[in-house]
Amino acid sequence: MTLSHPPALAVRDLCVTFQRNGCETRVIHDIDFEIAAGETLALVGESGSGKSVTSMALMRLLGRQSRAAVTGQVALHAATEREPIDLLQIDDARMRQLRGRRIAMIFQEPLTALNPVHRVGDQIAEVVRFHSGSPRRQARAQALALLEQVGIPEPSSRLDSYPHELSGGMRQRVVIAMALAMEPDVLIADEPTTALDVTVQAQILTLLKTLQRDTGMAMLFITHDFGVVSEVADRVAVMYAGRIVEEGDVEAVLARPLMPYTAGLLASVPRLERAGLPGERLATIAGRVPDPASLPAGCSFQPRCTFAVPGTCDSAVPALASLKAGRRVRCTRAHELIPAEELSPCPQTS
Amino acid sequence: MTTMTAAGDAAHTRHHWWQHRTLSRFLRHRLAATGLAIILMLTLACLLGPHLLPYDELTVDLRARFSPPLTQDHYLGTDPLGRDIAARLLMAGRISLLVGFSVMLISTVFGTLIGVVAGYFRGWVGSVLMRIVDAFLAFPSIFLVLVLSAFVEPSPFMITVIIALTCWMEIARIVEAEILSLRERDFTIAARLSGASARWIMFRELVPNAMGPIIVAATLTIANAILLEAYISFLGYGIQPPLPSWGNMLNSAQQYLADAPWLAIVPGITITLAVSSFNFIGDGLRDALDSRSNLP
Amino acid sequence: MGRYLIGRLGQSIIVLFLVSLIGFMILNLAPGGPLSQFALTPGMSQADIQRIAAQMGLDRPLIIQYFDWLGRLLVGDWGDSFRDGRPVLEIIIEHLWATLLLMGTSMAVSIVIGIGVGIAGAVRRYSVFDYLATVGAMVALSIPTFWFGLVAIYLFALQLDWLPAGSMTTIGDGSVVDYLRHLILPTLVLSLVNVAIWSRYMRASTLEVLDQDFVRTARAKGLSRYRVLVHHIVRNALLPMITLAGLQLPTILGGALVAETVFTWPGMGRLFLDSIGYSDYPVVMGILMLSAIFVLLGNLLADLLVAITDPRVRLA
Ligand SMILES: Nc1ncnc2c1ncn2[C@@H]1O[C@H](COP(=O)(O)OP(=O)(O)O)[C@@H](O)[C@H]1O
Ligand SMILES: [Mg+2]
Numbered sequence: 033m034t035l036s037h038p039p040a041l042a043v044r045d046l047c048v049t050f051q052r053n054g055c056e057t058r059v060i061h062d063i064d065f066e067i068a069a070g071e072t073l074a075l076v077g078e079s080g081s082g083k084s085v086t087s088m089a090l091m092r093l094l095g096r097q098s099r100a101a102v103t104g105q106v107a108l109h110a111a112t113e114r115e116p117i118d119l120l121q122i123d124d125a126r127m128r129q130l131r132g133r134r135i136a137m138i139f140q141e142p143l144t145a146l147n148p149v150h151r152v153g154d155q156i157a158e159v160v161r162f163h164s165g166s167p168r169r170q171a172r173a174q175a176l177a178l179l180e181q182v183g184i185p186e187p188s189s190r191l192d193s194y195p196h197e198l199s200g201g202m203r204q205r206v207v208i209a210m211a212l213a214m215e216p217d218v219l220i221a222d223e224p225t226t227a228l229d230v231t232v233q234a235q236i237l238t239l240l241k242t243l244q245r246d247t248g249m250a251m252l253f254i255t256h257d258f259g260v261v262s263e264v265a266d267r268v269a270v271m272y273a274g275r276i277v278e279e280g281d282v283e284a285v286l287a288r289p290l291m292p293y294t295a296g297l298l299a300s301v302p303r304l305e306r307a308g309l310p311g312e313r314l315a316t317i318a319g320r321v322p323d324p325a326s327l328p329a330g331c332s333f334q335p336r337c338t339f340a341v342p343g344t345c346d347s348a349v350p351a352l353a354s355l356k357a358g359r360r361v362r363c364t365r366a367h368e369l370i371p372a373e374e375l376s377p378c379p380q381t382s
Numbered sequence: 383m384t385t386m387t388a389a390g391d392a393a394h395t396r397h398h399w400w401q402h403r404t405l406s407r408f409l410r411h412r413l414a415a416t417g418l419a420i421i422l423m424l425t426l427a428c429l430l431g432p433h434l435l436p437y438d439e440l441t442v443d444l445r446a447r448f449s450p451p452l453t454q455d456h457y458l459g460t461d462p463l464g465r466d467i468a469a470r471l472l473m474a475g476r477i478s479l480l481v482g483f484s485v486m487l488i489s490t491v492f493g494t495l496i497g498v499v500a501g502y503f504r505g506w507v508g509s510v511l512m513r514i515v516d517a518f519l520a521f522p523s524i525f526l527v528l529v530l531s532a533f534v535e536p537s538p539f540m541i542t543v544i545i546a547l548t549c550w551m552e553i554a555r556i557v558e559a560e561i562l563s564l565r566e567r568d569f570t571i572a573a574r575l576s577g578a579s580a581r582w583i584m585f586r587e588l589v590p591n592a593m594g595p596i597i598v599a600a601t602l603t604i605a606n607a608i609l610l611e612a613y614i615s616f617l618g619y620g621i622q623p624p625l626p627s628w629g630n631m632l633n634s635a636q637q638y639l640a641d642a643p644w645l646a647i648v649p650g651i652t653i654t655l656a657v658s659s660f661n662f663i664g665d666g667l668r669d670a671l672d673s674r675s676n677l678p
Numbered sequence: 679m680g681r682y683l684i685g686r687l688g689q690s691i692i693v694l695f696l697v698s699l700i701g702f703m704i705l706n707l708a709p710g711g712p713l714s715q716f717a718l719t720p721g722m723s724q725a726d727i728q729r730i731a732a733q734m735g736l737d738r739p740l741i742i743q744y745f746d747w748l749g750r751l752l753v754g755d756w757g758d759s760f761r762d763g764r765p766v767l768e769i770i771i772e773h774l775w776a777t778l779l780l781m782g783t784s785m786a787v788s789i790v791i792g793i794g795v796g797i798a799g800a801v802r803r804y805s806v807f808d809y810l811a812t813v814g815a816m817v818a819l820s821i822p823t824f825w826f827g828l829v830a831i832y833l834f835a836l837q838l839d840w841l842p843a844g845s846m847t848t849i850g851d852g853s854v855v856d857y858l859r860h861l862i863l864p865t866l867v868l869s870l871v872n873v874a875i876w877s878r879y880m881r882a883s884t885l886e887v888l889d890q891d892f893v894r895t896a897r898a899k900g901l902s903r904y905r906v907l908v909h910h911i912v913r914n915a916l917l918p919m920i921t922l923a924g925l926q927l928p929t930i931l932g933g934a935l936v937a938e939t940v941f942t943w944p945g946m947g948r949l950f951l952d953s954i955g956y957s958d959y960p961v962v963m964g965i966l967m968l969s970a971i972f973v974l975l976g977n978l979l980a981d982l983l984v985a986i987t988d989p990r991v992r993l994a
Contacts, residue, residue, distance in 0.1 A: 132900030144891035194989040517696035520970040522932035650825035658820035
């Protein structure tokens with residue numbers, strides 16, 4: 033995919049460091065990626081690899097309470113603006129204007145993401161009223177239109193429902209309606225379907241794809257499940273222990289994962305065509321994501337990696353090497369494990 | 383986050399694995415540690431002090447009435463009968479602290495008993511017991527204590543029993559709630575399946591695991607009991623003179639407020655000090671024993 | 679909502695029944711039992727007392743006596759005062775409004791201050807303000823209310839001579855200002871504990887809400903800090919406060935009794951103590967029962983309010 037326009041969201045060297053009990057723990061290390069308008073980047077990794085922290089850092093929602101230091105650049109290029117805005121440089125008031133308007137977010141838990149004491153219509157209208165200052169009536173009409181747009185049946189009666197009266201899937205639609213109210217340029221969806229059952233999951237994915245096609249927004253789709261990646265994403269970035277370890281077009285990565293971690297994740301996805309076959313067992317990666325406070329030496333994945341070589345993999349953190357077709361991989365042994373023609377670095381695109 | 387949930391069901395190991403960690407957390411809670419130090423010192427002073435002071439608490443000296451603090455050897459002054467306030471304060475401390483501790487013991491044992499039975503058997507037994515708790519809670523405890531103490535011979539023992547009668551409900555409630563959640567846990571179910579008797583499960587399995595909240599509530603009960611004793615003794619329905627208590631030392635204080643304010647100030651500050659110490663200790667214990675709180 | 683409230687109502691009725699049982703037990707605990715008035719009268723022979731006991735039906739089984747007593751309680755026949763022979767209920771109601779005035783004023787003052795302090799402490803958690811407020815509340819809860827009253831009288835009435843030391847009015851002065859001046863010190867004293875309680879609960883409640891997902895959602899919408907705080911955080915944190923207000927009623931009533939005794943405030947608490955002093959047990963029992971009923975009604979009212987303000991309860 034060639035980028036003629038500047039990307040809607042460009043993240044450079046994003047680092048997040050938490051301070052706790054006087055000691056600092058870096059949880060996110062030098063993340064960078066770009067998402068073009070209309071494009072979906074899936075951010076994939078096991079639970080605890082730092083996906084949510086990344087998304088919260090982009091939204092500047094890591095509050096003072098969590099004592100997080102965020103560095104790097106988060107350039108948001110809104111369709112209405114000439115120049116990209118670095119979200120980490122602007123003041124709080126400016127950030128609040130952009131949040132919910134130009135960059136919006138959907139959360140994992142539709143059950144708790146809505147305020148239980150306010151009607152869903154009011155919660156949607158609140159975004160509209162706050163950002164465009166429209167009068168109550170008009171905001172309500174807009175909320176109704178949004179409910180319709182996200183496919184809620186009988187939207188006019190649902191407007192006055194409370195969150196607890198709706199099913200999980202319906203609530204997630206309400207959250208999506210809230211996020212899309214101002215037609216943002218960038219939508220961050222943090223595991224939006226994880227808490228839902230499979231059929232509802234598929235509906236929500238379809239809805240998100242449709243909405244994206246209609247509005248042309250860029251989407252950062254976060255998930256721990258490679259199964260849904262192929263359904264929504266154009267490109268995929270794999271994250272492990274706070275670092276991006278592999279990135280590329282979805283078809284390419286799915287067809288030929290370069291990093292052993294990615295391969296392990298893919299092997300653990302149940303495949304429809306293989307399901308039920310005798311002797312088929314899901315492979316899982318042994319061990320668990322390391323604690324950010326005590327990362328292993330060298331490659332963070334090395335203790336769990338079947339290809340790890342002592343003395344090589346545990347000496348230094350491998351660099352994220354750029355290959356052709358926007359493919360990137362962070363593996364010391366990439367040269368041995370990957371055919372040479374794929375390894376050749378990509379010609380620099382200007 | 384996920385790595386920490388493993389500790390989830392470890393609470394039932396009865397080896398008090400928390401003990402030393404709890405102690406260090408508690409001590410790091412500076413106010414609680416200060417409170418503990420104050421209570422220890424106060425108790426020591428009440429036990430030893432009266433033997434070291436030049437006056438005893440009952441000697442009347444009408445020539446030395448209303449001496450302000452620091453007159454001669456009356457470090458804290460004298461009362462309307464010329465008795466030494468320092469000596470009375472320390473002797474009173476014995477009574478008031480003893481009442482506080484005894485109330486705590488009685489009401490904790492009784493409240494725990496009710497709470498465990500209600501929580502373990504649930505059903506109508508539990509409902510009836512908890513409604514009785516509610517009924518007792520509906521009476522403002524000061525009203526109840528005053529009525530009862532006006533009805534009986536006000537010996538220190540009866541005063542203790544009466545105050546305890548109004549202090550056990552909170553503990554019963556806390557224990558019941560705790561037991562209701564504990565009884566569904568694996569170790570209780572395992573004990574039930576292995577044929578353990580109800581009494582064994584209640585007192586050997588459930589109560590030890592509910593100890594944290596019980597200890598906290600018991601500590602706060604001491605504070606509450608000291609306040610109640612002080613108030614009814616102040617009104618003349620509690621500990622009877624000549625036996626001194628912190629409350630009855632304030633008995634005549636209002637009358638002489640303008641001329642002898644130290645009569646009010648000395649016991650009042652002592653009560654506040656003791657009660658806040660117990661409250662801070664209770665607070666510190668809550669932080670230390672509560673596995674959910676992530677205190678450094 | 680209907681089912682929930684009917685359930686709570688049923689529970690309250692059972693509790694009320696138990697309250698009356700406890701009350702009856704206490705009544706029979708009184709020296710001389712319900713006959714205490716006559717037991718204290720000089721020149722009364724044992725035979726006289728027995729005759730009166732039979733007249734009053736005290737020779738019947740206890741259970742019958744209880745239902746008789748309960749029946750009369752229910753129709754408002756709460757007996758007559760030993761002191762002046764007037765109906766108990768009439769005397770209590772005479773004193774009730776002074777107590778309600780004091781409690782109402784103090785509740786209003788302490789809820790506003792306490793909730794404000796609690797929110798501020800939670801939002802600025804671990805700040806110097808939060809630390810001082812937490813420690814201050816703890817100390818305030820440890821000060822004996824009656825003693826704090828004495829200190830207040832000493833400072834503001836005796837030393838500074840700013841405010842009257844007690845009672846509700848100055849004789850010969852019926853002005854509103856005079857009422858208010860008399861109201862200040864008792865309110866101050868009663869509010870000390872209440873502010874402490876409210877601020878602690880509100881702080882805890884706010885902290886709980888602060889961590890919840892919907893607050894993050896509200897911030898992700900780009901709302902102003904003020905709107906997130908008031909509309910989303912405080913609105914939710916206040917819900918448990920309603921129930922707590924109900925549960926705190928006995929404490930507040932008890933505090934009012936203490937404040938009234940120190941400031942000779944002519945309310946129910948003062949009447950209660952006077953009646954104990956005169957062994958006027960019908961009035962004492964009347965106040966005891968009335969305050970328990972008052973507390974139970976308060977709790978029911980709190981449940982009703984929760985049902986109205988919390989949509990999750992409303993339809994449950
Ligand atoms: N407020 C915080 N303070 C300290 N560490 C945190 C905080 N929030 C998250 N972490 C740590 O950051 C790491 C990544 O967490 P998260 O982003 O939630 O993972 P994911 O969303 O990929 O499952 C975890 O190890 C977690 O313990
Ligand atoms: Mg996450």
